[in-house]
Amino acid sequence: MSAYDDLMxxxxxxxxxxxxxxxxxxxRETVMPRGAAMQRSEETGALHAVLHARKVDPRIGEWLEAAAQEPLDQVGEAxxxxxxxxxxxxxxVPEDLAAALARQTALAQGRWAQARADDDFAAFAPVLAEIVALRREEGAALADGGDVYDAxxxxYEPGAKAADLEAMFGALRPGLIALRESALGAPAAPKVTGRFKPQAQMRLARQLARVCGYDMTRGRIDKAVHPFSSGSGDDVRITTRTAEDDPFNCLYSTMHEAGHAVYEQSIDPAYALTPLGAGVSMGVHESQSRIVENQLGRSRAFTGWLYGQMRDAFGDFGIEGADAFYAAVNSLHRGFIRTEADEVQYNLHILMRFDLERALIAGDLAPLDLEGAxxxxxxxxFGYAVPRASLGCLQDVHWSVGLFGYFPTYSLGNVYAGCLAEALRRxxxxxxxxxxxxxxxxxMGWLRANVQQHGGLYPPRELITRACGAEPTEAPLMAYxxxxxxxLYPS
Structure with a gap:
């Protein structure tokens, strides 16, 4: 066998x-007993220690050096x-630091969930401070003298720089604010009314996942506090959540996560269990979930079809006609929760988190002061006050598990989705x-051919450029x- 074969x-x-x-x-997030948190923390730390040791094995450097001298195709080079x-x-990153991060974040997630349920940021703040300290230490090691936040x-987005994202987000902000102010001054859109049984929501959610291309023979849908997608290849699982007074939360969370999952299921099977066998970045990943959820799933055409499915599943729910339903699905509204935000205000939620987490990592904001900030x-x-922590700084799981640098990829994904939707319609x-x-x-076939099948073959920005025929910018998203x-909200 060649050095490349040994390495692979x-x-x-x-x-x-x-x-x-x-x-x-x-x-841990779906079926683990609550009392297993401490043991799971140890299990997770042990496994991550093994993974860390494998990734720093000196043989990898030797194989890389030898394989670089071998004749390789584009896939091999990637x-x-x-x-x-x-x-x-x-x-x-020192092995003991990697293991400590894995243990602490596994434990912190449970603490976050309890603090969120209790609306008690003070109970979680010391845990967050430990996570921030560990992540700063890791970031400094990764940066090797460079910018810690960029590291x-x-x-999550190889090659991206905070300064570039700041400029892109800054270009988006004025248009988003103008749209929001115009819409929130208009008459309110229709709202669904009634009680929507969780079992009926889940049945329709599974139907929508299949419409999005999700292969249920290689996946499953469960419930979690915070919806997510997990896995790649032949085992890709998604979660959603239900609220009896809000079926859109379940249905559009499911479509969003199905977009992620279909990406993983659609990668070339030849790349399975290799570095190319997963989505290339979180920004590209988010583009797949967002285009499914928004440009496709919230379009006038698709909501016309979904209106009929909703009537079949729930009967009368207070909205008459497909046009009114389209307005309800796309209503701009006051709210606190990022995952429930409309397309216009969603990015404003992300820009806030982007700034706050940069301040946390830079040391300009103490973790204990996060709630006030x-x-x-x-x-x-947004123009109104946050009434409690679960609607504010405790609503997202990300910081509890150390995912600093992740939030901006959501808005970058929206930018990519805008570019891809424009190309798709052509x-x-x-x-x-x-x-x-x-x-x-x-x-979905177009997305599979132009984005998903490639996995990690191309760098993120190059992949989007190849698919769209032009460098990605915020302009298509803003125009859409x-x-x-x-x-929807004429002035």
Whole structure:
């Protein structure tokens, strides 16, 4: 066997163990007994210690050096690029720090969930302070003298820089604020009324997941406090949540997570259990969930079909006609929760988190002061006060598990989705006629061919550029939002 073959055989085992670690996380958020938290923390820490040791094994450097001299195709070169990057980054983080982070974040997630249920930020603040301290230490090691936050961002969006994202987000902000102010001054959109049984919501959610292309023979849908997608290849699981007075929470969370899951299920099977066998970045990942949820799932055409499915599932729910239903699905409204925000205000939630977490990592904001800083910023951006912590700084799981640098990829994903939707409509001129029949087949086929099948073959920005025929910018997203919401809320 060649050095490349030896390296890939070793890497396959590492990738398989990483999938097991992901399954432990899925179990923790769905069916794990509450009393198992401490033991699960130890299990997770032990497994991550093994993974860390494998990633810094000195043989990897030897194999990389030898394999670089071998004749490799584009796929082989891409595999080496990913393995080299992971090996170099992992070597910078001491094994005891990696294990401590894994243990502490596994434990902190349970503490966060309890604090959220109790609306008690003070109970969680010391835990958050420990997570921030550990992540700063890790970030400094990864940065190797460079910008610490950029080093963290690179975990989720390779090659991205905070300064570039700040400029992009700054270009979005004025248009978003203008749309929001115009819409919130208009008459309120219709609202669904009644009680929606969780079992009926879940049945329709599973139907929608299949419409989005999700293969239920290689996945499953469960409930969790915070919806997420987990896994790759032939085992990709998603979660959603139900609220008896709000079926959209369940249905659109499911479509969002199905977008993530279909991406993982659609990657070339030849890349399974290799560095190319997963989504290339969180920004690209988010583009797949957002285009499914929003540009496709919230379109006038698709909501016309969904209205009929809702009537079949729930009977009369207080909205008469497909046009009123479209307005209800796309209503701009006051609210506190990021995952329930409309398309216009969602990015304002992200821009706030982006600024706050940069301040936390830079040391400009103490973790114990986060609640006050959050509430002040929210009131300045949205115009009303946060009444309790579960609607404020405790609503998201991300910081409790150390995911600093993750939040900006949500808005970057929206930007990518805007570019992809523009290209998709050029490629599929009769898209609306298909969506009106509840048919996403051709749309998902285009995404599979142009984005999903490639996995990690191309760097994120290059992948989007190849799919769209132009470098990604915020302009298509802003044009889409202005066209859609100016029509829904004419001044």
């Amino acid at each position: 055989a070793y890497q396959r085992q590492t990738e398989a163990l990483a999938q097991v670690a992901g399954r432990l996380s899925w179990d 595999q080496l690029r990913h393995i080299r990057r992971s090996h170099e980054r992992t070597q910078r 963290m961002l690179d975990d 959050w509430n002040a910023r929210f009131e300045a951006d 490629a599929v001129p009769d898209l609306d006629a298909q969506l009106a029949q509840g048919d996403m087949g051709q749309a 939002l202005e066209q859609k919401f100016s029509a």
